[in-house]
Amino acid sequence: MAAASPSSLRVDIVSGFDPALVRVHGDLDIASAPSLRAALAPLLHRRVELDLTDVAFIDSSGINALAAHHRHCRDAGGRITVIEASKPVRRVLHITGVDEVLVHRRDPEGPGGGRREDPPNTP
Structure with missing residues (x-):
């Protein structure tokens, strides 16, 4: 399933897995x-792993969308995590x-190890 917006955002959902x-x-x-x-709304009751590798820019509206979905998921029994x-x-x-x-x-020695997911050092 894919959703698109006029701003060229594309959301690909692989929902046949858990999460x-x-x-x-x-x-x-x-x-x-x-x-x-809108793309995340049907997944409120699910565990969701979010891959933002191909997102070059995020502003406060994007942060708010993620935070709001996190709250709604928690209330509905689901969970959302950013994995990349x-x-x-x-x-x-x-x-x-x-x-x-x-x-x-992720544990660097465990599954998916070697991928950098820690936040960068900030000055």
Whole structure:
């Protein structure tokens, strides 16, 4: 399933697995945040892993969409975690503190090891 917005955001959902995998492509901003919310809405009761590797830019509207979905998921018995993110997105998640709630850090020695998911060092 895929959803798109005029801002060229693309959301690919692989829901046949548990947790569902959601890959987001494009900029996550004021124009595209409603599209992300709409794409995630049917997954409130599910465990969702979010891959933001192909998101080059995220603004406060994107952060708000992620935080709101996290709250709604929690209330509905679901869960959302960011398992991958581009460097600029990781930095924003870290600066805003959202990484403390949404980012899953894998053990470098375990499955998926070697992928950098920790927030970058900030000056």
